[in-house]
Amino acid sequence: MAGLAAETQAAAAAPRPPEATASPAPVLVSVENLRIQFPPWNAPVRVVEDVSYQVRTGETMGIVGESGSGKTLSSLAILNLLPPPARIAGGRILFEGEDLAAKSQAQMQKLRGRRLAMIFQNPGYSLNPLLTVGAQLAEILKVHEKLPRSAALQRVEELFRLVGITDPGSRLSQYPHEMSGGMKQRVCIARALLCHPALVLADEPTTALDVTIQAQILDLLEELKQRLGMSMIFVTHDMGVVARIADRITVMYAGQVCETGDKQAIFARPSHPYTQALLASTPRIDKSYAVDAQGRRERLPTVGLAATPGQSLGGGCRFAGRCPEAVPECTRLVPQAAAIEPGRSVHCLKRGSAGVPGHG
Amino acid sequence: MVDNLIAPAPEARPRAIRKPLLSVDGLVKSYPLHRRGLFRQKVMGEIRAVNDISFRLDEGETLSIVGESGCGKTTAARSILHLVTPTAGAIRLGETDVRATFERDRRPEVLALRRQMQYVFQDPYLSLNPRWSVRQILSEPLRVHGLVPPAQWDGAVEALLERVGLPAEHADRYPHEFSGGQRQRIGIARALAVEPRLLICDEPVSSLDVSVRAQILNLLAELQEELKLSYLYISHDLSSVRFLSNRIAVMYLGNLVEVGEVDEIFARPRHHYTAALISAIPVPDPTHQKPRDAIKGEIPSVVRRPPGCVFHTRCPAALPICSQQAPPLAAPDGSHAFACHNPR
Numbered sequence: 001m002a003g004l005a006a007e008t009q010a011a012a013a014a015p016r017p018p019e020a021t022a023s024p025a026p027v028l029v030s031v032e033n034l035r036i037q038f039p040p041w042n043a044p045v046r047v048v049e050d051v052s053y054q055v056r057t058g059e060t061m062g063i064v065g066e067s068g069s070g071k072t073l074s075s076l077a078i079l080n081l082l083p084p085p086a087r088i089a090g091g092r093i094l095f096e097g098e099d100l101a102a103k104s105q106a107q108m109q110k111l112r113g114r115r116l117a118m119i120f121q122n123p124g125y126s127l128n129p130l131l132t133v134g135a136q137l138a139e140i141l142k143v144h145e146k147l148p149r150s151a152a153l154q155r156v157e158e159l160f161r162l163v164g165i166t167d168p169g170s171r172l173s174q175y176p177h178e179m180s181g182g183m184k185q186r187v188c189i190a191r192a193l194l195c196h197p198a199l200v201l202a203d204e205p206t207t208a209l210d211v212t213i214q215a216q217i218l219d220l221l222e223e224l225k226q227r228l229g230m231s232m233i234f235v236t237h238d239m240g241v242v243a244r245i246a247d248r249i250t251v252m253y254a255g256q257v258c259e260t261g262d263k264q265a266i267f268a269r270p271s272h273p274y275t276q277a278l279l280a281s282t283p284r285i286d287k288s289y290a291v292d293a294q295g296r297r298e299r300l301p302t303v304g305l306a307a308t309p310g311q312s313l314g315g316g317c318r319f320a321g322r323c324p325e326a327v328p329e330c331t332r333l334v335p336q337a338a339a340i341e342p343g344r345s346v347h348c349l350k351r352g353s354a355g356v357p358g359h360g
Numbered sequence: 361m362v363d364n365l366i367a368p369a370p371e372a373r374p375r376a377i378r379k380p381l382l383s384v385d386g387l388v389k390s391y392p393l394h395r396r397g398l399f400r401q402k403v404m405g406e407i408r409a410v411n412d413i414s415f416r417l418d419e420g421e422t423l424s425i426v427g428e429s430g431c432g433k434t435t436a437a438r439s440i441l442h443l444v445t446p447t448a449g450a451i452r453l454g455e456t457d458v459r460a461t462f463e464r465d466r467r468p469e470v471l472a473l474r475r476q477m478q479y480v481f482q483d484p485y486l487s488l489n490p491r492w493s494v495r496q497i498l499s500e501p502l503r504v505h506g507l508v509p510p511a512q513w514d515g516a517v518e519a520l521l522e523r524v525g526l527p528a529e530h531a532d533r534y535p536h537e538f539s540g541g542q543r544q545r546i547g548i549a550r551a552l553a554v555e556p557r558l559l560i561c562d563e564p565v566s567s568l569d570v571s572v573r574a575q576i577l578n579l580l581a582e583l584q585e586e587l588k589l590s591y592l593y594i595s596h597d598l599s600s601v602r603f604l605s606n607r608i609a610v611m612y613l614g615n616l617v618e619v620g621e622v623d624e625i626f627a628r629p630r631h632h633y634t635a636a637l638i639s640a641i642p643v644p645d646p647t648h649q650k651p652r653d654a655i656k657g658e659i660p661s662v663v664r665r666p667p668g669c670v671f672h673t674r675c676p677a678a679l680p681i682c683s684q685q686a687p688p689l690a691a692p693d694g695s696h697a698f699a700c701h702n703p704r
Contacts, residue, residue, distance in 0.1 A: 064568040066571060067569055068568055103404075121701060154443060180658050183658070185618040199694065203439055210429055210446050210596070210635060210658075210659070211428065211596065211598075211637065211640045212428060212640045212655055213635065213642060213658065214642075215639070215640035215642075216656075218642070237569070237570055238570075238642065239570070239644035239685060240599075240641065240642030240643055240644045241642045242644075243642060243643065243644050243645055243646045243648070244642045244646075262645070263646050264646050267644065267645055267647075268647075277571070278570060278571060279644060281570070281571060281573075281574035282570060282573075282574070282579065282599065282644055283573075283574070283599040283600050283602060283603035284602070284644065284645075285598050285599050285626060285638060285641050285643065286626075286643050286645070286648060287602070287604050288527055288602075288623050288626075289602065289603050291606070294585075295585060296585055297581045297584075297585070297603075297604075299578050299581065299582075300574040300577055300578055302571075302574050302575055305571040305574065305575065306571075308525065
């Protein structure tokens with residue numbers, strides 16, 4: 001919550017750019033100090049630690065991180081879909097005035113698929129192979145909106161058309177295995193949109209797809225966002241994808257937030273050493289790499305990433321072990337959010353963050 | 361014919377001495393398409409996974425083969441090493457006729473050939489024997505090829521580990537004790553054990569995390585310079601290709617559609633598929649003007665290859681001729697070859 005307060009203060013104090021004052025969209029979801037832990041419970045594994053971020057209506061929040069950063073778990077927690085034995089050990093998830101973290105599975109069941117929807121990484125695994133796509137999507141409408149079968153199928157067909165599925169009428173009676181990966185992902189997007197959800201969570205929705213199909217799906221999501229004004233949390237490891245699709249970005253490392261802010265600002269002026277290292281080390285297609293006369297090739301900068309220790313999940317800043325700027329306090333104190341620009345905060349002791357003693 | 365067309369342009373190469381190492385001419389790999397009958401299988405046709413591709417790789421150079429899944433890039437690489445037996449075509453490594461050597465199947469000859477070209481696999485989790493220690497994994501090629509007397513294996517293993525940036529004392533660990541990036545280093549060390557001239561790297565970084573990718577790419581660049589290695593780098597990830605390659609060959613549905621110097625291909629792609637592929641890559645820069653060359657539709661099945669140019673069903677600039685006649689791979693300016701009736 002410290003993060004949110006700091007962010008709001010900074011936003012109020014600094015003069016806002018004119019376009020920002022035009023429409024301050026209301027906050028739709030607010031994740032506050034979320035903690036997720038795995039057993040043993042007497043010394044829990046703290047896979048997500050004090051994660052806070054907000055998503056505004058009509059906005060796409062990109063959550064970027066590598067494997068083990070907690071990006072997927074923190075978004076699954078919003079849907080109360082954490083894989084057992086993981087559990088929420090603290091924090092709140094405020095959505096439409098209610099705390100989702102305190103809800104029972106039965107209460108969540110009413111929200112999932114209706115107000116909150118999910119698009120998974122692998123469309124092949126998230127569709128039922130034994131049912132036609134029409135039948136499994138119509139079932140959602142039957143459960144949530146008590147629609148009769150024919151009306152439900154009609155609505156599914158409309159959505160198939162919306163997400164660019166060719167020949168939507170005849171696709172209804174196809175099974176998932178009869179479709180390509182890109183087509184299945186379109187079905188999954190249609191499934192997510194069936195009941196006009198307020199928030200769509202997309203967990204690496206294009207990672208399993210070929211690049212030209214990925215480009216089509218990203219275009220589709222962008223277009224749907226414009227047309228339906230939907231809010232989205234987009235989880236990915238790909239800085240390129242997030243640069244295309246997100247409005248704001250949260251960078252995560254080993255279960256902690258590194259920084260949050262507008263996409264343009266983060267890419268133009270990455271503040272956290274991890275974000276800086278990640279952006280610098282990513283090879284780019286729009287850059288020519290020099291080869292000198294002896295055939296020596298330019299190297300990718302790996303400062304801050306050179307060592308690959310097992311990620312520490314202990315107290316302090318978890319990037320400290322690899323950080324080129326780390327000071328002794330970094331391994332002991334957990335950096336809190338520090339506002340560095342309007343709408344932008346960073347968690348780093350060297351950048352003005354307050355530190356609180358960590359666990360263990 | 362194709363040989364001189366798609367060889368690298370002399371003036372574009374910085375290094376003084378250039379000798380062709382690997383030349384592939386008219387490589388075809390097809391699989392029979394069966395229909396199972398009651399008593400016997402009927403051959404209904406064939407799937408051409410690799411359709412008549414030709415290219416050349418010079419010593420000390422990296423040639424990348426890029427394309428999407430199913431384009432035949434891995435099959436082409438595996439055919440060169442005879443991990444799958446090619447259907448037709450000529451493959452030469454230096455002075456050696458690769459296909460003839462594998463067909464004669466005399467062990468010393470095959471070993472001598474395999475010693476010169478080694479494979480780095482995509483998945484470092486599947487390509488290391490989980491029951492073998494790193495020492496066993498790295499000694500095995502030394503034993504098979506008999507390059508080093510057994511008394512010196514330990515020293516050789518330790519030198520290999522250090523060469524790829526792993527501590528020598530990790531030799532007695534097992535693959536599960538290493539991270540993905542470290543395992544890929546072990547896979548590279550195993551390939552280097554027999555001192556090859558050519559490394560065929562099949563998506564060596566695509567299963568790795570972003571921060572580990574850069575380290576493995578730097579390692580590959582370093583090894584190439586120190587050991588004068590040539591790389592055939594197979595990838596769908598154009599950003600790593602741009603970093604590591606001298607030249608690029610683009611494949612689509614089993615065909616080679618464009619070959620050229622790396623900067624030339626990225627700056628001026630002539631084939632519409634190459635342009636679409638490049639513009640589909642998301643650039644980590646929100647101010648990047650995305651060129652709008654997005655192609656519609658999906659890759660057709662290899663079982664039903666479109667007639668004429670294989671790309672005409674998705675091409676934004678297709679002409680009537682494209683659906684009738686396959687364009688040949690040709691290089692009007694000498695070095696940048698493309699197969700298109702209506703180039704950009």
